Amino acid sequence: MPSIRFRLNGTPTEVDADPDRALLDILRGQLGVLGPHFGCGSGECGACRVMVGDRAVTACDTPLWSVADKDITTVEGLGNAKHPHPLQRAFIAEQAMQCGYCVPGILISAAALLKQNPKPTEAEVRTALDRNLCRCGSQNRIVRAVLRSAGEMP
Amino acid sequence: MSNTAPKLPVSLAVNPRLSSWVRFESDGEVMVLPGKVEIGQGIVTALAQIAADELDVDLSRLRMVRATTAGSPNEGVTSGSLSIQQSGRALRQACAEIRHIFIAAAADRLGVEASALDVSDGTISGPGNVSTSYWELAEEVSLDRDATMGVAAKPIAKRALAGQLVERLDIPDKVFARPRFIHDIVLQGVLHGRVLRPEQARAKLLALKEDGARKITGLIAIVRDGNFAGVVSETERGAETALAALRKDAKWSAGDALPDENDLAAFLKAQPVESTVIDTRTAAAPSQTARTLRRQYTRPYIAHASIAPSCAMAQWSGDRVHVWTHSQGVYLLRADLALVLKLPAENITVEHLEGAGCYGHNAADDVALDAVLLAKAAGGRPVRVQWSRADEMTHGPFGAAMAIEIEADLNAKNEIVGWRHSIWSNGHVARPGRAAKPALLAGYELADPFPRTISANPPQANGGGGDRNSIPLYDFPAWTIESHRLLTMPVRTSALRTLGAQGNVFAIESMIDEIAQLRGEDPVAFRLRHLSDERAKDVIRAAARRANWKPAAKAGTGYGVGFSRYKNTGAYCAAVAEIEGDEDIRVRKLWLAVDVGEAINPDGVMNQIEGGAIQATSWVLKERVRFDGSRITSNSWTDYPILRFSEVPQVEVEVIQRSDIDPVGAGEAAHSPVTAAIANAVFDCLSLRIRKLPITRESLIAAMESPSS
Numbered sequence: 001m002p003s004i005r006f007r008l009n010g011t012p013t014e015v016d017a018d019p020d021r022a023l024l025d026i027l028r029g030q031l032g033v034l035g036p037h038f039g040c041g042s043g044e045c046g047a048c049r050v051m052v053g054d055r056a057v058t059a060c061d062t063p064l065w066s067v068a069d070k071d072i073t074t075v076e077g078l079g080n081a082k083h084p085h086p087l088q089r090a091f092i093a094e095q096a097m098q099c100g101y102c103v104p105g106i107l108i109s110a111a112a113l114l115k116q117n118p119k120p121t122e123a124e125v126r127t128a129l130d131r132n133l134c135r136c137g138s139q140n141r142i143v144r145a146v147l148r149s150a151g152e153m154p
Numbered sequence: 155m156s157n158t159a160p161k162l163p164v165s166l167a168v169n170p171r172l173s174s175w176v177r178f179e180s181d182g183e184v185m186v187l188p189g190k191v192e193i194g195q196g197i198v199t200a201l202a203q204i205a206a207d208e209l210d211v212d213l214s215r216l217r218m219v220r221a222t223t224a225g226s227p228n229e230g231v232t233s234g235s236l237s238i239q240q241s242g243r244a245l246r247q248a249c250a251e252i253r254h255i256f257i258a259a260a261a262d263r264l265g266v267e268a269s270a271l272d273v274s275d276g277t278i279s280g281p282g283n284v285s286t287s288y289w290e291l292a293e294e295v296s297l298d299r300d301a302t303m304g305v306a307a308k309p310i311a312k313r314a315l316a317g318q319l320v321e322r323l324d325i326p327d328k329v330f331a332r333p334r335f336i337h338d339i340v341l342q343g344v345l346h347g348r349v350l351r352p353e354q355a356r357a358k359l360l361a362l363k364e365d366g367a368r369k370i371t372g373l374i375a376i377v378r379d380g381n382f383a384g385v386v387s388e389t390e391r392g393a394e395t396a397l398a399a400l401r402k403d404a405k406w407s408a409g410d411a412l413p414d415e416n417d418l419a420a421f422l423k424a425q426p427v428e429s430t431v432i433d434t435r436t437a438a439a440p441s442q443t444a445r446t447l448r449r450q451y452t453r454p455y456i457a458h459a460s461i462a463p464s465c466a467m468a469q470w471s472g473d474r475v476h477v478w479t480h481s482q483g484v485y486l487l488r489a490d491l492a493l494v495l496k497l498p499a500e501n502i503t504v505e506h507l508e509g510a511g512c513y514g515h516n517a518a519d520d521v522a523l524d525a526v527l528l529a530k531a532a533g534g535r536p537v538r539v540q541w542s543r544a545d546e547m548t549h550g551p552f553g554a555a556m557a558i559e560i561e562a563d564l565n566a567k568n569e570i571v572g573w574r575h576s577i578w579s580n581g582h583v584a585r586p587g588r589a590a591k592p593a594l595l596a597g598y599e600l601a602d603p604f605p606r607t608i609s610a611n612p613p614q615a616n617g618g619g620g621d622r623n624s625i626p627l628y629d630f631p632a633w634t635i636e637s638h639r640l641l642t643m644p645v646r647t648s649a650l651r652t653l654g655a656q657g658n659v660f661a662i663e664s665m666i667d668e669i670a671q672l673r674g675e676d677p678v679a680f681r682l683r684h685l686s687d688e689r690a691k692d693v694i695r696a697a698a699r700r701a702n703w704k705p706a707a708k709a710g711t712g713y714g715v716g717f718s719r720y721k722n723t724g725a726y727c728a729a730v731a732e733i734e735g736d737e738d739i740r741v742r743k744l745w746l747a748v749d750v751g752e753a754i755n756p757d758g759v760m761n762q763i764e765g766g767a768i769q770a771t772s773w774v775l776k777e778r779v780r781f782d783g784s785r786i787t788s789n790s791w792t793d794y795p796i797l798r799f800s801e802v803p804q805v806e807v808e809v810i811q812r813s814d815i816d817p818v819g820a821g822e823a824a825h826s827p828v829t830a831a832i833a834n835a836v837f838d839c840l841s842l843r844i845r846k847l848p849i850t851r852e853s854l855i856a857a858m859e860s861p862s863s
Contacts, residue, residue, distance in 0.1 A: 034338040035331030040543040044791040075331045088329040099194025100328035101510035129799040135461045137768030139802040
């Protein structure tokens with residue numbers, strides 16, 4: 001098996017695996033990173049989104065070979081309870097979910113947006129999240145949370 | 155003494171033992187054991203607010219225990235917007251009695267009158283700085299006694315948390331990706347299972363070649379029992395690969411015939427049915443009917459389409475099995491597992507872990523049986539089974555399609571003098587644990603199969619099923635309401651949010667709107683004139699006021715109103731929709747007003763109403779389960795689209811707080827009025843009455859071509 005290296009949430013990481021396998025399989029399987037969620041397996045729902053460099057991608061249909069030597073950020077890499085990312089703070093403040101299964105992927109799409117566009121308009125937020133599905137109907141709260149966090153970004 | 159003591163709340167009557175609800179096992183902590191489960195709606199937080207209030211402890215001291223058959227009270231199923239009503243009332247009463255018992259014990263220990271003692275964050279203190287606490291007394295106070303209703307819960311004014319905005323307890327885990335979902339719980343030594351299901355509806359598995367799958371690294375077992383087949387592997391990847399190999403070489407019979415997806419009404423009306431008269435009202439004085447409007451409304455099958463595929467884990471030890479599930483009813487699932495496995499229920503432990511929102515009876519219970527059957531071949535190791543997206547969209551139960559006919563008799567002034575409402579639909583509930591035969595998918599597939607459950611309807615006293623919300627709340631002088639429940643079921647149906655209410659309210663509110671328009675009367679005024687319940691009128695007035703009813707007409711924009719009281723006994727909700735229409739419909743804004751009685755967590759209520767409004771918009775504009783002659787074809791998000799961020803309307807919600815009225819649930823209150831408001835706004839905008847959901851470009855064209863259908 002070839003060895004593929006990348007940085008996962010800042011940590012140098014090396015995996016031996018078939019390079020055609022989906023990044024999500026590797027993250028959730030051998031690496032035990034469970035933040036990115038499986039939803040559909042075909043890049044349609046966005047629950048599995050991770051950042052590769054500054055771009056949000058669906059990990060379920062991103063082949064492992066394509067992330068060689070790249071920086072991968074999952075929701076775990078955004079922040080934690082002690083040092084929350086402004087988006088995480090804002091999602092709590094706005095109570096921006098019902099079930100929350102889609103949230104890890106949405107946080108990543110939003111984080112990627114804010115990297116490229118620190119002060120997005122509401123329409124820009126909606127466009128950036130358009131490939132993330134939420135079934136509970138929490139979209140407006142989520143948009144409010146993203147706009148709130150944009151105001152708090154350093 | 156009066157011997158007419160108040161009755162115990164229903165959940166407490168079934169589980170009267172106080173220690174089944176609350177325990178003080180570790181210092182400074184209160185274990186609370188609700189029988190209801192978190193299904194992503196903040197129920198557990200609202201229950202925690204109630205318990206903390208009644209016990210006078212800080213919310214942070216509560217440990218809310220997930221429901222399990224190993225020790226939680228049996229509260230049946232978490233559904234029907236009943237959790238706050240049932241679990242909340244039971245927990246409030248249990249906690250009130252527990253507080254009282256502890257105060258009595260503290261009075262003994264401290265040598266002061268009970269009436270002089272007070273509780274603050276679990277510390278019980280009185281005059282002269284004497285104090286003790288729940289935890290100091292816990293060893294000598296037994297809660298192994300039954301609730302009596304001998305103590306009243308606190309008056310509303312003394313509740314510190316109920317009615318306040320409280321942050322949900324589960325949200326931090328979810329934003330920081332701490333494992334909480336069943337999908338993210340990794341059991342020691344876990345194996346992975348996958349089940350092979352046919353593409354053609356109910357096809358029989360004629361031949362299974364195992365050679366290909368046997369070659370896959372990590373394979374532990376191939377399980378076959380009649381039409382049920384699956385694999386167990388060391389890894390998830392191995393299980394998926396082995397399943398693909400099995401699928402490639404499997405031979406299936408032809409599938410069963412499915413209805414014509416473009417003429418569901420004709421299908422529904424042609425089936426054998428069980429007919430029930432739901433309600434009749436006879437006019438005191440008969441009036442002359444000048445004309446009768448006859449209209450037919452339909453709604454399609456709707457998928458729960460949970461964002462997570464259903465998942466379960468099971469582990470056998472001898473003839474005992476432990477099951478982890480996101481089912482809405484751990485005891486009910488256990489009952490059906492016992493039937494399938496032919497084991498006593500006590501050999502089976504069913505424990506809840508959170509899943510994604512389910513919105514009713516989805517495949518959560520089915521996948522649990524899959525895991526139990528596959529785990530038999532795992533030599534005592536736990537097996538985790540997760541369905542594919544396609545299976546989730548194909549094999550789980552759907553919300554039932556409905557055809558509804560309304561005939562309205564109008565007098566010479568176009569006032570309603572008679573009303574007939576007839577429903578053709580499969581039953582809306584086939585939940586597990588309710589019948590002598592199990593209602594789990596794999597149970598129908600075994601070599602010695604159980605008969606397929608034909609969905610039933612709950613009685614009107616429990617809100618009805620297909621007939622839910624079919625009895626108008628309007629003061630019409632006469633009516634007949636009839637329900638025709640199908641006795642065949644080619645497409646599997648079970649509980650989806652609101653059961654039949656969404657279809658019935660769509661029909662009633664569309665017809666009302668049409669009659670108001672015929673009379674040249676404002677639809678809000680028309681509704682208010684036909685209602686006598688002030689709470690009903692209040693929500694309609696509040697929604698109309700928020701929307702500035704009725705905003706001036708603009709080309710390409712329309713406004714509509716809809717109202718219902720969920721189940722006719724639950725939450726009141728009114729909605730006004732603003733839409734833009736040309737060849738497509740875009741819902742721009744929804745104004746809602748809701749009255750749930752006492753809103754325990756007003757932000758939680760608002761969250762539920764917003765979510766329901768958006769989900770209903772998705773149902774109305776996008777959703778229908780698709781099928782060809784024998785196969786469900788809407789098995790991906792491309793073929794079963796739901797509303798996206800850019801399509802979501804602005805939603806404004808007013809919660810009418812009525813602290814003196816027992817709370818009811820909010821999760822299903824918005825769907826029906828929003829559905830009707832959108833349909834009525836489409837008419838306002840385009841002068842087209844759409845009577846067939848969903849409202850898509852195709853249905854607009856069809857309505858233009860045959861405007862009276």
